Amino acid sequence: MASAQSAWQPRIAIIGAGISGIAAVVKLRKAGFSQLTVFEKADKVGGTWRENTYPGLACDIPSHWYSFSFEPNPDWHHRCAHGPEIQAYLERTAQKYGVTDIVRFNSAVTRLVYQAPHWLLYCNGQNSEPEQFDIVISATGILHRTIMPAIPGLDDFAGASFHSAHWDHSVDYHGKRIGVIGTGSTSCQIVGAVTKDAQHLTLFQRTAQWVMPSPQKAYSNFTRWLRKVWPFRSVLSKVVWRAYAENTLGRANAGNKALVKLIDVIARWHLKKYVPDPVLRAKLTPDYVVGCKRLIYSSDFYPAISRENASVVTEGIERIEAEGVRTNDGVLHPLDILVLATGFDASSFILPTQVIGENGQELSEVWDGSPRAHRAVAMPGFPNFWMVEGPTGPIGNFSLIAISESQVDYIIRCLNEMHARKSAWMAPTQEAFKNYNEAMNAAVVNTSWYHGGCNSWYLDKSGLPNLYPWLSSRYFKEMKTPDFSEFRFS
Known part of the structure; x- marks a missing residue:
């Protein structure tokens, strides 16, 4: 140039x-x-990675592709880096280049x-x-x-309440009754991370999402060392993942019906494999074409929401009260913490x-x-x-x-x-x-x-x-x- x-x-x-x-x-x-x-x-x-610090935060595409061309990072600890590591990378890059x-x-x-x-x-x-x-x-x-939901009584809740983009780390969620409003990628990451430590987690779902298995994996010390001494490995990984995204999801979104069908088959297989309960599986099955919304990649969400201490509520929310969330069927869902994963x-x-x-x-x-x-x-x-x-x-x-x-x-x-x-x-x-x-x-x-x-x-x-x-x-x-x-x- x-x-x-x-x-x-x-x-x-x-x-x-x-x-x-x-x-x-x-x-x-x-x-x-x-x-x-x-x-x-x-x-x-840091931008987005500075603002968002919620549990489970991670990139949903491979780290070596999510890196600056002028500052490749062979030392990523995971294929899809976690939020704190990405933020550290951005701070380090900004410092290095003045x-x-x-x-x-x-x-x-x-x-x-x-x-x-x-x-x-x-x-x-x-x-x-x-x-x-x-x-x-x-x-x-x-x-x-951030988008705050227009739900009556939002300020009446007696417990801790915050938007997912402004996670309150002073609140201990262990052993608590947690409610999550929203079912986007942020919600899926939060549910996948906190459910095992909650007394109970309630996911308030308006629209089910298509969730694909994540390519996530931890990199061993040897793999990271190998990427340092042989940088071409990271370059090759970047090229492969970019070509994969272009020729699968990219072409599907652009109107390739055969690829839409293939992705649909994979998403349904993923749902059936990790959600054995047919009633829950029906709740989590979207009624729209795969790819209509941004695909979610997570291998933690389905196992987490299938736990005995988790439930999915599809009934609309009537209002929020001091004790929790009341849905349109009159049921009050008692909560200690309310997370608003309602997007941007x-x-x-x-x-x-x-x-x-x-x-x-x-x-x-x-x-x-x-x-x-x-x-x-x-x-x-x-x-x-x-x-x-x-x-x-x-x-x-x-x-x-x-x-x-x-x-x-x-x-x-x-x-x-x-x-x-x-x-x-x-x-x-x-x-x-x-x-x-x-x-x-x-x-x-x-x-x-x-x-x-x-x-x-x-x-x-x-x-x-x-x-x-x-x-x-x-x-x-x-x-x-x-x-x-x-x-x-x-």
Whole structure:
């Protein structure tokens, strides 16, 4: 990749010091950009892995694939690394590459205003003095705004209650009656980890999930040593898992019915093998096509929920009372601890930060609950405003690190082109944005996310999945060579 000329050093603001923010700093510096400032709302790096600390937290894809290309880690202790180990890896990487040196911690960006050709950035309050930047890169991630359930009486509960993303480690759950609301991947990991130590665990389920067996395994000291002395082993593992994801789940999501059927057979076999009780198995069997929601990988959930001290409640929740949860059938389920594994707002991205572009248009109003972007990284009418892991990216069961790096590389290519043209700013044209998103909308109706018969968190206000509808390999190929005719320069 061509490097930026040292004579041109635009001031670049990066919002967020998670995976995407770290990747942006390292790659921008390598490309020759040095005037970088990172704004982080918390007191340390890590993003999602800093915020989430619940029991059982682990990555659901292999660790060697969930690693930066510039910082491979042969010393992962598990095939799918646990949360604390990933957080330590991110902190170590940020320290090694000097990312932490340019991060302003405890600095939440509340407002961005475009005044051509610069951006005014307001931090920690609307009345703060703004700073001027030439380029803004949003690296806030996707899942950072928690969803609290609108259940009557939530504040009346007398026991300990908290969202899974804000786990209260001062609460001892051993020997307690635990209730978990929600059945996503977070819930499955929590149930798999805490049930054996609980007096009783009650899972309040609105929608059953397809759960695939996890490839999880612990690495021996010898295996880790071998990966250190023979790095190609880790590279090979990364290539194999990426190809597997692309050619199985990736193609299934893209509409390959034969692969959907194959995954369905595996998921049903997994359920039948580890849930012998036919009544419980019926409760845990989804009524929608496999792949309609993000697949969950866990080998602990089914054995845990099948224990004698666990139960699944499918009756709707009427209200929460001091003693526990009362369901619509009038039954009170006594609890000591209530965990709200109710997920995140997947349509936020940089919001609730107020972003005002050309002609005073606000990003939140442009999106209006259905966020879209040009190639998941840029918006017409918002010059020099870039996003990493923006709307309609190829997420699903894929490595977000690989996606983030690809998008940062694309942004760097665009910045170099802008400099070569001696332009002060660039932004996608409205026509390119429209054509790109219309093509995606036409393709997404062929995916399992759309016609799978479920209400997935992928769906936004438009009723369409906010996802890239083609194979990830196509996306990576497109991002390697930006089509600059899709942009306007000035």
